[in-house]
Amino acid sequence: MAKVTGLGGIFFKSRDPAALGAWYARHLGLNVEEWGGVRFNEDAQRPGYTLWSPFAADTGYFGPGAQPYMINFRVDDLDALLAQLRVAGVEVDERIDQSEFGRFGWIVDPEGTRIELWQPPA
Template sequence: MAKVTGLGGIFFRSRDPAALSAWYAKHLGLAVDDWGGVRFNEDEERAGYTLWSPFTADTTYFGPGPQPYMVNFRVDDLDALLVQLRAAGIEVDERVDISEFGRFGWATDPEGTRIELWQPSA
């Protein structure tokens, strides 16, 4: 059975992501990367890490509606998990994105909240 292996990230809407990232860097000491987010618990020996990342207030990345945040879960087998979710009647986005960071899929929880599923690159 495919399963979640950790929390991959915390993503949320912001009126001004650059200013918010700068505030967190200045006041809380977060090491904000050039792309505007922070990687936590990065371990060269282990695939995956946890991200903190503000998005623009009008982002469509979180799906339709006013959802202010999206949780990203690290998973061990994205394809198998998407099949399991579909078989259980759960709404799953047909799209799977592939990047240098790994593979990404999305599903919607019972309250209508879109979640991101991430299988890191090996």
Template sequence: MKRVTGIGGIFFHAQDPAALRAWYARHLGIEVLAWGGAALPPSAGHTIWSINAAEDGGFAPGRASFMINYRVDDLDALLAALRSEGCQVLDETSDSEYGKFGWVIDPEGNKVELWEPPAGQ
């Protein structure tokens, strides 16, 4: 099952970058490359995703809070898989003209949004 199929671009800090990268690789299927990030394949170009050590200071002086939105092929199947893997999946989901949405909490308490676009998009 494909898990994540694309995003815009994400760069963020983590208290334990190696553990957080491993969590995203195992549970969301993001292949983390040697440089600590990933290039995800959208329809055109590529998307950059990267986790950096919190103490590297790259975002100083700001400390943004965020939620990442990941495109997925089959939201219901992915949420079921994440639950069976012991992930903290929120019970609430949303189904609207914009698609289906669900959420999982990563090991550092970040809320991650999973989005299955409407058919044909």
């Protein structure tokens, strides 16, 4: 039986893709490539990767209408990253959730998108 083997990408609209890419590079350390996106290789033993890439706000790629989404980034030290983002002036939600799935915090990017940061359990 054929099945899904991983996430192929995260694609979304942006008012200013280049500026938003620069913000994510500066504040979250994403390695934004020349073409405007980020390639995540989660398992070097398997082909494929996950992509992160903003699209122009008027793109037709997603079809007509608004497309809601949520981005969740895995992080290695939630407390340190949230502290670093606060110092940089990024909007940080004061709430942190903890469960058997790990710890979760939230920030808001310059376009008003709520981003979830996840530190998996040790």
